Amino acid sequence: MSQVCPLTALKFAELCARAGIPRGVVNILPGSGALCGQALADHPLVRKLGFTGSTEIGQTIMKSCAVSNMKKVSLELGGKSPLIIFEDCDLDKAVRNGMAAVFFNKGENCIAAGRLFVEERIHDDFVRRVVAETKKMAIGDPLHRGTSHGPQNHKAHMDKLIEFCERGVKEGATLVYGGGRVDRKGFYFTPTVFTDVQDHMYIAKEESFGPIMIISKFSSN
Template sequence: MENVEVKYTQMEKHSKQLIHLMRKKIADIQAGNKADIDRAVSAAVDAFRLDSKWRQMDASQRGELLYRLADLIQRDQDYIASLESLDNGKPKMLALMDVDMSIKTIRYYAGYADKIHGKTIPADGKLFAYTRIEPVGVCGQIIPWNFPFLMACWKFGPALCAGNTVVLKPAEQTPLSALYLASLTKEVGFPPGVINVVPGFGETAGAALVDHPKVDKIAFTGSTEIGKLIMRNGSHSMKRITLELGGKSPLVVTGNVEDIAKAARTAQDSCFLNMGQCCCAGTRTFVHESIYDEFVKHSAEYCQSYVLGNPFEPTTQFGPQVDETQMNRILEMIESGKQDGARCVAGGNRPDRRGYFIQPTVFADVTDGMRIAREEIFGPVQQILKYKTLDEVIERCNDTNYGLGSGILTNDINEAMKFSRSIRAGSVWINTPYMLPVSAQTPFGGFKESGIGRELGEDGLRGYGEIKTVVIMDCDKKV
C-alpha cells in the first residue's frame, strides 16, 4: 500500500489536467478488420515456424523476456493505471491494484518457462516411452473491458511462457492499455510476429480471428452468450478453446457469524468490486433467516456510504459504468427488480451528475425466480435472499446455469467443508471477500456455462500445450 500512496501523491500534482481530459475524447483508435487480422495471423504463423528465432529460443530465454516485460510494467505502472482509469472509468486505486497483479502474473509465468516438461512412462513391452509438451501454435485471444490490462496479462503470460505466438483483440471500449502493453513488448525485444494486438469490433475483428483457419486456439474472456458463439464458429477448424465467462455467484451468510455488520460489508465488497462489473461478483447474497433483518439494515447503511466521483480522486470508491449501453442495461434490470416485488432498500437510481454513474443498489425480499436473481446484471446491484438450512441453500445456490465463484461466511468448519464440496463452482471463497484471494498461483475458471478450462496457476498452462507421445522400441535386431 505504501507504493500506491506514493503514486497518488505524485498524481495529485496534475489531477486538474486529468479531470479536464476526462471530459473530452481521449483518442481515435483504428478499428481493425478481417484484412488486419489476416496480416496479424500471417505474422504470428511466420514467427511460429520451426526454424524461427522464437521457436529456436531456449525456454529460459523466453522466461527472461517475460521478466523484462514485468519490469517495464512496474516502471510504467502509474501511467498504465491512468490509461486504464481514463478508458474504463474505474478508480485509480483499483487500476493500480490491477497493474500490480499483472506484474505478479507475468513474473509467475516467466519463472515457469523452463519448467514445462513431459514424463517418462513405464509402457508395457520393450519400449522406452516419453511425452513432450509442445506449444499449441497461433493463439487468438479476446479480452473484455472490465479488467483490460489485467486480462491481457492473464492471456499473454501462459501463452508466451509455453512458446506460442499470439494475436490479441482488446474490447472495443477499452483498447488503450493493451496497445501500450504491445509497445512494451517491442521495447523488451520479443521477436517480430510473436505478439500482435489488433483493436476492433467483435463482429469484424473478433469474428475474423475466431474463423481464421490458421489460428490454432482461441482464449476468450467475456459473456456466456459470446462464448457459445465462439465455440460454434471455431468448431469448423477444431480450434482448442478456453473460455472464462459469466456468473451469478452466491455468497452464503450463516446464522453463526459473530459480527453481522462486518459480514454485510464483506458481502457488499464481494458484490460491488469494479462498480459491480466483475464476472464472479457475489451478487446473490443468501442470509440465514435468524439474522436477515439486521443484515439488511447494515447492508442498506453501508451501501449509502460509498463515494461516487472522479476516478482520479483518492477518496473515490465508485467511478462511472463503462459506457451508456451498460448503464442502461443495469438500470433496466433495477427496474425489473422493483416491478417483480423486490424491496429496494438503498440506491436504485441514476444520480444527478455528469457521467454514466449508477447508485450502488441493494434489494431485499428477493426470491429465486426474479430476473435480478437469475440473470447476470454486471453492475452494482446486490440481491439479498433468505434461507433456513444449509442443505436448502446449497441446492438453491446450484440452481443456476452458471458456476464461476461462490462463498460462505461461517464460524463452523463443518459448514465450510460441506459447502465447499457441494457447491458447483470453480472457486469457493471462505470467510473472505470475492476476488481478493485470486492470485497468479491459483487457478480460476468456472463450471457449467461459466466456462471451459482455467486461467492462472499451473492449470492455466494446460490450454496452451499439446501432449506428444514418443515411443522407441528396444529391438534385438537393427531395423
C-alpha cells in the same frame, strides 16, 4: 478485452514494448467482436481462444473453433455467482467481503457475486450494515485515490442497469437503496441493494454486470 474499453489493452501493449518483450509476442487487435473476435475464432493458425461474455456468443465461438481447426477454447459465460452467508459468520467481515464482491469495479467484474443468500437470523442486521456502508462510498473520478466508485463504462450499460432495477421492482423485489443514476454529469450509477428476491425473478437469474446487490433470505431449518 471488451470492445468498449480498448485503451487498457493498448496501454498494456505499450508497457510490454517498453519492457523489452520481443515484437509479435503480444499483439492487440482493437475492434468489434463480430469482426476481430470472429476472425480469431475462424483463423486456422490460432491454436487457443479464450472468451468472456454472453452464452449466445459463446455458442457461436465454439462452432467457429470446431469448424476452423478444432482449436482449444475456454469460455466464461453469463455468471451468477452465489455468496452464502450463515448466521455464525463474522458479520463485519461478511459485510465487508460481500460489498467488495458486488461493488468492486462498479460491478463490472466477471466473477462478481451475482446473488447473496443470507441466513434469516442475521438478514436484517446484514442489510442494515450494508446500506450504512454503501452510503459512505465515495462516488467520483476513478483516478482520484479517495474514490471507491467510478462511472459505468458507457451509456448503453447504464440504461441496461436502470432497466434491470425497474424490472426487479416490477416483479416484487424490495429496492432498499439506490436503483438509479447519480445526479451528476457522467454515467454514474448509485450502488444498489435489493432484498426479498425470489428464485423466479429476472434479477435472481440474470447477470447485471453492475453495482447491484441481490439479497435472498434463507433458513437452515
